[in-house]
Amino acid sequence: MNSNNKISKIAGTLIILGIISGILSIVSAVESDNFLNEVYPNKNRVLTGGIFQFLLVPIYIGFSLVLYPVLKKYNKTLSIGFVGFRMMAGVFQLFGIILLPIFILLSEKFLAQNNTDIILYETIGEMLKLFRDLTNHLGVILATGLGNLLLYYILFKGKLIPVWLSIWGIIGNALIMMASFLLLFELIEVVSTEYGIISIPLVLQEVVLAIWLIAKGLKLSTTQIVYK
Secondary structure: HHHHHHHHHHHHHHHHHHHHHHHHHHOHHHHHOOHHOOOHHHHHHHHHHHHHHHHHHHHHHHHHHHHHHHHOOOOHHHHHHHHHHHHHHHHHHHHHHEEEEEEHHHHHHHHHHHHHHHHHHHHHHHHHHHHHHHHHHHHHHHHHHHHHHHHHHHHHHHHOOOHHHHHHHHHHHHHHHHHHHHHOOOOOOOHHHHHHHHHHHHHHHHHHHHHHHHHOOOOOOOOHOOOO
């Protein structure tokens, strides 16, 4: 197995691991409007979700670092941007993970509070949830999406994967970035049919891309390499 085939297979495997970890990282109790009542009773599930959220950080950053040696041969500037956005998304992800134990503590205190303190806990809870939404559903998604747009532009220009697969990736990431703004303005919810439908094109594309990378690999062409 040559180095390029090895890189492709590792990248494809990381995509699959990312999808699995992403599904297992969903914590519906934290996303719920009634999170103050639901988080503490489901604290084990919240912490388990946090573990899988943490695993996403090395998986996503590792994916960009694995591909960088190949991508930089086609466009070094955009390749650095791709890695940079992935690292930025990792930082946002870590902020969201750090907040989970605070959610658990706040929920515990809320359930044990007397009626005179209810407004205080609700106010703190809403502020905490807003900050997490900004980091997870805006920061992480936008940073990852912008990085992926750079990735698929390089793949498209270099014809490293089929053109249709690159275009599919661009469209899928554009849709999920749009969904992050819909979440921000509370037009849809994370755990909802609408968000699931918007996410389907990107999830399917990533599955196909992972299979393609493992089975076919990147199609490298020395005649198209441009150093920038």
